[in-house]
Amino acid sequence: MGRLRSGDPMPKDSARKEQIRERMERTGEKYTQAARALEERPRLMLPLPEPVVGVDACRVCSGCGVEQWAVVFAEPDAGAELECPVLCGSCHGCGRARHVGCVARDHDDPEEFGLDPFEEDDDQAAQVCGSCRGRRWWPMQGFDADGVYYVRVPCGCSEALLVAAP
Secondary structure: OOOOOOOOOOOOOHHHHHHHHHHHHHHOOOHHHHHHHHHOOOEEEOOOOOOOOOOOEOOOOOOOOEEEEEEEEOOOOOOOEEEEEEEOOOOOOOOEOOOOOOOHHHOOOHHHHOOOOOOOOOOOHHHOOOOOOOOOEEEEEEEEOOEEEEEEEEOHHHHHHOEEOO
């Protein structure tokens, strides 16, 4: 059994320990080696649009359209982790309190607001991804003890736009 050195990270969550153990089985690495290899993976995210400012900004998310927490997806063999912010439960991702000037691609469920989910701008029509329809992300539904939430998961067409998460 290996000894812990001062300053070594001690995994506290079971999902992280499970990832480390899966890697150990695949690679034959010792626990500490597998843990360090997983730590070296960069964490990427799709940049958020500029927040809405002024009187129409959502008071819950300050106009940015997302909550203060995110879901991280980390496939065992992937070279990076993907950080996906949770959409604001009040404005549903658009950042606007009264939804004036909203477009369908800004919302987790555009039809709930009477918006056409297949709406396109004329200048965008020629460049629209057939999968996400130009949104560059998908709303993925999740559940926890507090209820339903939506995660802003990047579409494959936005891979080149991913940046290092802060």
